Amino acid sequence: MARHETTPAAPTSVIHDIGYQRYEGTRLGRAHAVRALYASSLRSAFGLGRSAKAKFLPFGILGLLSLIGAVFALVRQLTGEGGGPTYYLGIPSNVGLLLIIFLAVVAPEMVSRDLGNKTLPLYFSRPIRRSDYALAKLAALITAVFAVLAAPLVIMFLGAALQSGIGLDGLWDEWREFSLGVFNAAFYAVLLSALSLLVACATGRRAFAAGGIVAVFLVSTPVASAGMEIGTGNARDLAGLASPFSLLGGVQEWVFDEGIEVGHFGPLYGLVALLLVAGCAGLFIQRYRKVTA
Amino acid sequence: MTTVELTNASRWYGNVVAVNDVTMTIGPGVTGLLGPNGAGKTTLLHMMAGFLAPSRGTVQLDGQPTWRNPDVYRELGLVTEKENVHGFLTAWEFVLASARLHRLADPIAAARRALDHVELGDAQHRRIETYSKGMRQRARVAAALVHDPAVLLLDEPFNGMDPRQRLHMMELLHGMAGDGRTILFSSHILEEVERLSGTVQVVVAGRLAASGDYRKIRQLMTTRPHVFAIRSSDDRKLASALMAEVSVAGVELDAKGMTVRASDYGTFSRALPVLARKEGIRLVQVLPSDESLESVFSYLVAAP
Amino acid sequence: MSTIRILNPTIMGITTRGLLGRKRALLLIPLPLLLIGLAVLGRLSGSDAGVWGEGVLIGLGMSVVLPLTALIVGTSALGSEIDDGTIVHILTKPLPRREIILAKLAVAFGITVPVAAIPLGIAGVIAGSTRLGLGLAAGAVVGGLAYAAIFVALSLVTRRPVAFGLIYLLVWESLLAGVLSGTKQFSVQQYSLTIADRIAANDLVQSTVSLPVAIVMSAVLTVGGTFLAIDRLRSFSLKGESA
Numbered sequence: 155m156a157r158h159e160t161t162p163a164a165p166t167s168v169i170h171d172i173g174y175q176r177y178e179g180t181r182l183g184r185a186h187a188v189r190a191l192y193a194s195s196l197r198s199a200f201g202l203g204r205s206a207k208a209k210f211l212p213f214g215i216l217g218l219l220s221l222i223g224a225v226f227a228l229v230r231q232l233t234g235e236g237g238g239p240t241y242y243l244g245i246p247s248n249v250g251l252l253l254i255i256f257l258a259v260v261a262p263e264m265v266s267r268d269l270g271n272k273t274l275p276l277y278f279s280r281p282i283r284r285s286d287y288a289l290a291k292l293a294a295l296i297t298a299v300f301a302v303l304a305a306p307l308v309i310m311f312l313g314a315a316l317q318s319g320i321g322l323d324g325l326w327d328e329w330r331e332f333s334l335g336v337f338n339a340a341f342y343a344v345l346l347s348a349l350s351l352l353v354a355c356a357t358g359r360r361a362f363a364a365g366g367i368v369a370v371f372l373v374s375t376p377v378a379s380a381g382m383e384i385g386t387g388n389a390r391d392l393a394g395l396a397s398p399f400s401l402l403g404g405v406q407e408w409v410f411d412e413g414i415e416v417g418h419f420g421p422l423y424g425l426v427a428l429l430l431v432a433g434c435a436g437l438f439i440q441r442y443r444k445v446t447a
Numbered sequence: 448m449t450t451v452e453l454t455n456a457s458r459w460y461g462n463v464v465a466v467n468d469v470t471m472t473i474g475p476g477v478t479g480l481l482g483p484n485g486a487g488k489t490t491l492l493h494m495m496a497g498f499l500a501p502s503r504g505t506v507q508l509d510g511q512p513t514w515r516n517p518d519v520y521r522e523l524g525l526v527t528e529k530e531n532v533h534g535f536l537t538a539w540e541f542v543l544a545s546a547r548l549h550r551l552a553d554p555i556a557a558a559r560r561a562l563d564h565v566e567l568g569d570a571q572h573r574r575i576e577t578y579s580k581g582m583r584q585r586a587r588v589a590a591a592l593v594h595d596p597a598v599l600l601l602d603e604p605f606n607g608m609d610p611r612q613r614l615h616m617m618e619l620l621h622g623m624a625g626d627g628r629t630i631l632f633s634s635h636i637l638e639e640v641e642r643l644s645g646t647v648q649v650v651v652a653g654r655l656a657a658s659g660d661y662r663k664i665r666q667l668m669t670t671r672p673h674v675f676a677i678r679s680s681d682d683r684k685l686a687s688a689l690m691a692e693v694s695v696a697g698v699e700l701d702a703k704g705m706t707v708r709a710s711d712y713g714t715f716s717r718a719l720p721v722l723a724r725k726e727g728i729r730l731v732q733v734l735p736s737d738e739s740l741e742s743v744f745s746y747l748v749a750a751p
Numbered sequence: 752m753s754t755i756r757i758l759n760p761t762i763m764g765i766t767t768r769g770l771l772g773r774k775r776a777l778l779l780i781p782l783p784l785l786l787i788g789l790a791v792l793g794r795l796s797g798s799d800a801g802v803w804g805e806g807v808l809i810g811l812g813m814s815v816v817l818p819l820t821a822l823i824v825g826t827s828a829l830g831s832e833i834d835d836g837t838i839v840h841i842l843t844k845p846l847p848r849r850e851i852i853l854a855k856l857a858v859a860f861g862i863t864v865p866v867a868a869i870p871l872g873i874a875g876v877i878a879g880s881t882r883l884g885l886g887l888a889a890g891a892v893v894g895g896l897a898y899a900a901i902f903v904a905l906s907l908v909t910r911r912p913v914a915f916g917l918i919y920l921l922v923w924e925s926l927l928a929g930v931l932s933g934t935k936q937f938s939v940q941q942y943s944l945t946i947a948d949r950i951a952a953n954d955l956v957q958s959t960v961s962l963p964v965a966i967v968m969s970a971v972l973t974v975g976g977t978f979l980a981i982d983r984l985r986s987f988s989l990k991g992e993s994a
Binding site for chain 3: 532
Binding site: 251254255258359360361362364365366368369372373375376377379380381383384385386389 | 778781782785793798803807810811815822823912913921926
């Protein structure tokens with residue numbers, strides 16, 4: 155409260171305005187906001203900034219995958235076998251179940267929470283656009299999945315590179331295989347993230363989103379394998395389109411020559427994968443356009 | 448006659464004590480459970496309704512503990528604060544289901560009565576999710592009293608109601624209390640409690656700060672001076688005479704009259720008429736101006 | 752009047768309407784259609800059922816459609832009312848808690864059967880023989896009952912029954928049971944398979960758990976889950992000030 159003082163010793167009388175002050179400093183703008191959203195989503199994917207329980211699963215899976223990578227590297231060191239194209243390329247499909255669990259936990263954490271707590275109006279009454287929000291979340295999930303897939307690859311590469319007697323040629327070969335593996339991991343990250351986020355943004359309850367993501371994978375996988383068993387020839391080659399993992403396996407076969415059997419349909423797999431990513435991302439962005447309170 | 452009795456009831460969650468050694472008896476009529484947010488009102492109501500076990504002490508309805516005792520619901524009705532209804536049901540279906548679950552002999556008639564009682568007869572065949580907040584509230588009250596309970600517990604029933612709905616609900620509760628029922632409602636809005644009930648239970652930080660008629664509570668608050676607004680035929684003369692009184696702590700004059708702060712209610716109320724007569728001053732108005740629930744409440748909440 | 756004492760029709764009605772009357776119910780349609788559709792496709796393709804039968808009937812049907820359906824339905828039967836608070840209306844009634852739980856279980860089981868067990872039976876008939884279909888259906892019925900009890904109990908024991916149910920299904924039944932044979936003794940899926948195997952006597956269905964173990968454990972889980980749920984419901988607590 156303002157007080158008016160006049161004592162003989164005091165030189166001046168003044169009333170201080172300590173009420174609401176306007177912010178006059180710099181405002182950072184949309185790009186900064188989007189980057190901040192991306193960073194905070196990525197952090198929340200790994201539970202940073204939350205309780206220990208939230209860190210358990212993502213870091214646990216990261217740890218498990220790193221362990222798997224280390225085991226592969228060790229086995230290769232000890233037996234001298236392994237390496238070659240399948241060494242790195244095979245990782246994502248082998249750790250499929252862990253990836254599904256990771257996605258089922260992290261994707262809802264990213265989008266279902268905001269939906270369930272009805273905090274979206276808070277985001278959208280700020281400089282960022284609807285598409286910015288969606289793309290930032292997508293980018294964050296892709297980064298998270300990619301990090302989780304890349305960790306074992308890096309460990310395996312280091313294990314191979316640090317072998318004695320590998321020589322410069324061997325190192326270069328190893329680096330090539332590793333890079334291909336990293337690209338492959340990126341494909342997996344992009345497709346699986348887009349799909350998972352689309353499923354997750356359908357509900358504000360994390361448990362249902364998780365269940366939905368799991369259901370999509372759990373149901374599509376046997377369908378694809380059944381298709382492969384039932385069909386013959388072309389039908390058989392096409393059956394892999396039915397499930398995300400086999401679709402990616404087909405893409406892998408087309409791009410890297412090392413995946414599942416797809417006959418002539420490699421480019422088709424690539425096209426379907428691209429369309430799927432675009433479609434999921436598009437629907438995901440679309441979902442936020444019609445957000446009400 | 449049905450009474451709810453709490454004896455040394457406490458409830459804690461780890462380190463947080465929500466209800467701290469509360470002993471009270473709620474009898475027939477309307478009682479207001481008053482307290483700031485977080486004081487423990489909802490915890491108390493949930494304990495009385497059998498949805499929380501007391502960590503210590505007992506919570507009983509007519510001598511029967513309410514915890515793990517479904518039979519208690521024959522005589523008990525609860526209206527929670529949170530709006531929770533099966534939105535896809537109509538009010539009629541909802542109240543009828545309630546009546547059926549109570550195993551009433553004639554559920555249809557009971558449901559009809561209950562809905563008429565809360566005046567939802569017109570809208571009863573629309574789905575609850577299409578209702579306004581006040582109508583949903585009334586549907587829940589109807590479901591809670593379809594079995595004619597002797598005890599009705601309501602948690603912040605007037606939250607978010609407009610004045611007309613509030614009046615209507617108050618009449619409803621008054622009527623039920625008049626039939627001899629025990630009604631306990633919680634609130635942190637003083638005007639409601641003041642208007643509806645004489646008896647209050649004031650809960651502050653989990654403890655029972657005061658109980659009884661709030662006017663009597665005021666009189667019990669001896670450390671605080673009582674304030675009177677007085678108008679007379681000669682204010683200034685009366686004022687100077689009053690300052691000489693032992694029971695008077697202060698006098699203030701303004702255009703409207705005078706405000707007297709009395710440190711001793713009893714002595715002052717006896718001394719005033721005597722003094723006025725002696726001075727030949729006519730008293731036009733003597734009003735205890737802080738005998739409102741608000742002053743009682745702020746005193747109780749602020750007390751160390 | 753005595754049937755009301757065991758299964759409460761009002762509660763069953765509200766639960767069913769709550770489960771099926773929403774968009775969530777649509778999730779239950781594609782799975783059985785997929786199952787039957789694939790079986791039909793397989794039959795039409797002319798290839799021997801031995802090739803694709805296991806993938807469709809066991810891989811999709813028993814391992815995915817049955818547990819997922821039971822999970823969705825079992826956790827929602829009671830869980831959705833706990834989540835949105837409407838369970839207060841059911842509890843503030845002088846009903847024995849046993850009656851409430853049994854009604855919920857009946858609905859959960861009653862929906863799982865036509866959505867999972869019967870389509871599985873039909874797919875079995877299409878893929879192989881009537882006997883195979885009957886065996887699968889019977890196994891799914893027993894499994895569905897056990898799952899229902901487990902998931903209803905889970906919704907009272909934890910606030911995230913779907914998450915824990917998923918962990919049980921994914922980690923325990925799928926991952927570990929494939930790796931550690933010891934865990935198979937404690938897997939509802941295995942019990943369903945055992946019963947189906949015994950009745951169907953078909954090579955498509957393989958089981959590792961013995962029949963007595965399967966029957967006893969299914970019974971134990973069903974009864975145990977029910978009793979646990981009843982007890983937890985008796986001690987159901989609402990939190991205090993604004994949750």
